[in-house]
Amino acid sequence: MSSDINEIKEQIAIEVRRMHSRLIDMSQTMHANPELGFAEHKAAEMLTGELEEHGFEVERGVAGMDTAFVATYGEGEPVVGIIAEYDALPKIGHACGHNLIGTWAIGAGIALRRAMPDLKGTIKVIGSPAEEGGGGKVIQAEAGVFNGLDAAMMMHPRDRTYLDRGSLAVTPFEVEFFGKPAHASSSPESGVNALDAVIQVFNSINALRQAFKPNTRVHGVITHGGDAANVIPEYTSASILVRADDQAYLDELNEKFRNIVNAAALATGCEVKITEGLTYQQRVCNTKLVETFGENLTALGFDYEVPPAGAGVGSSDIGNVSQLVPTIHPYLQICENGVGGHTQAFAEASKSERADQLAADGSIMLAWTAADVLLRPELREELRSTFQRQLGREPAKG
Ligand SMILES: [Zn+2]
Ligand SMILES: [Zn+2]
Missing domain, CATH: 3.40.630.10 (Zn peptidases)
Structure with missing residues (x-):
């Protein structure tokens, strides 16, 4: 120097x-x-x-x-x-x-x-x-x-x-499910349960967890889970972060995550909206x-x-x-x-x-x-x- x-x-x-x-x-x-x-x-x-x-x-x-x-x-x-x-x-x-x-x-x-x-x-x-x-x-x-x-x-x-x-690279997701309200006891069959859909998302992520590569993190919270125990929830939402240690694997995981969310909507009969934030x-x-x-x-x-x-x-x-x-x-x-x-x-x-x-x-x-x-x-x-x-x-x- x-x-x-x-x-x-x-x-x-x-x-x-x-x-x-x-x-x-x-x-x-x-x-x-x-x-x-x-x-x-x-x-x-x-x-x-x-x-x-x-x-x-x-x-x-x-x-x-x-x-x-x-x-x-x-x-x-x-x-x-x-x-x-x-x-x-x-x-x-x-x-x-x-x-x-x-x-x-x-x-x-x-x-x-x-x-x-x-x-x-x-x-x-x-x-x-x-x-x-x-x-x-x-x-x-x-x-x-x-x-x-x-x-x-x-x-x-x-x-x-x-x-x-x-x-880690991370993509933030906001997920919303739109179902149909109904009396949870007298006519549950006429409702579409948006809470089931959001719970299914977390269960499917956990089922996939065994196959994650090391350093993968997928975690989140339910930000709206329904309004009353005696009403079939018509709207639920979750905030979820998908993280991986390289971009290519993050892209792969994000695709799997979207599939999980869409599958939960299909299984429960809900409409779904996925909002993807900026990737770090x-x-x-x-x-x-x-x-x-x-x-x-x-x-x-x-x-x-x-x-x-x-x-x-x-x-x-x-x-x-x-x-x-x-x-x-x-x-x-x-x-x-x-x-x-x-x-x-x-x-x-x-x-x-x-x-x-x-x-x-x-x-x-x-x-x-x-x-x-x-x-x-x-x-x-x-x-x-x-x-x-x-x-x-x-x-x-x-
Ligand atoms: Zn900070
Ligand atoms: Zn800081």
């Missing part, structure tokens, strides 16, 4: 620490004003305002979403993308800590820009709404927002520091970019753990980004082991003193990694060839 890069990295750290109190302020403001997916108006306004103030050109309403944005500084290649999330959860607010994800991305972007006034290339801070259901990145990916990036990166808070962790693809982190991030994390004095083999994983729309360009999605520990995401305790952790302290460190790790991508052509070539090896195709061109 040239001394140039080291000097720039030193400068990045200085720039981040200079704006540390502003970063804490942004993180706490988002935390105190939790906004649900696609309605993150205050957060998007604050983050884009901050980026504009620091010389970024901001495009709002990206890919048809009011609260999506792309903030750009510089021009031409190479291009690095730092992704911000800022959506919260119903009732429990920032219990996934996306206030920190947004803060880290903004801190990294601004520090890079300030530390590299003679930048040859482009820094993009990409604001992605609605990770918690809604799939902002799926919509942005389809609109080509990530195409042409030499690297895409974001970081997620959790109870452990991990450099790399996979995720499986995450394949670029191992070379993971390694580079790991070096920066270690250089900043942090340790990391390797996730236990066979540990369960969830799904995220960063998967769709990772299928297009070299991508990382590391995790930074912000609380004691065992504090799970999507809990009140994690919401507390996301605004704790420790989280505030990490507002700076997280921004530095990301910015250092982005600086490596921008300044080291041989690294960019390795990211590309690694992507090629892992996914069997070239990264998406801009």
Whole structure:
């Protein structure tokens, strides 16, 4: 590594620490004003305002979403993308800590820009709404927002520091059955029972379970099961997630799932409506970019753990980004082991003193990694060839 890069990295750290109190302020403001997916108006306004103030050109309403944005500084290649999330959860607010994800991305972007006034290339801070259901990145990916990036990166808070962790591909389904009501005792024969249909769906999934490949997850809830015990239910609904560790097998499972639902309708005589949501693809982190991030994390004095083999994983729309360009999605520990995401305790952790302290460190790790991508052509070539090896195709061109 040239001394140039080291000097720039030193400068990045200085720039981040200079704006540390502003970063804490942004993180706490988002935390105190939790906004649900696609309605993150205050957060998007604050983050884009901050980026504009620091010389970024901001495009709002990206890919048809009011609260999506792309903030750009510089021009031409190479291009690095730092992704911000800022959506919260119903009732429990920032219990996934996306206030920190947004803060880290903004801190990294601004520090890079300030530390590299003679930048040859482009820094993009990409604001992605609605990770918690809604799939902002799926919509942005389809609109080509990530195409042409030499690297895409974001970081997620959790109870452990991990450099790399996979995720499953998932398709969400809403299923509705329409039967015919009748008195459940005096004239059941004249009804069509929509509850039987929805129960049949869950039974058929369970019957199929034995034949699932490892890491397959199919699970759901009945969201409407009828209205009264003495009435044959005329309407029922269920919300079901189908997950697999690769797209081809997910396609196969989705087909089986639709067959199960249609068969339940046929068997019971119900009408059926299947609504399929956006698919989050499986995450394949670029191992070379993971390694580079790991070096920066270690250089900043942090340790990391390797996730236990066979540990369960969830799904995220960063998967769709990772299928297009070299991508990382590391995790930074912000609380004691065992504090799970999507809990009140994690919401507390996301605004704790420790989280505030990490507002700076997280921004530095990301910015250092982005600086490596921008300044080291041989690294960019390795990211590309690694992507090629892992996914069997070239990264998406801009
Ligand atoms: Zn979450
Ligand atoms: Zn999250």
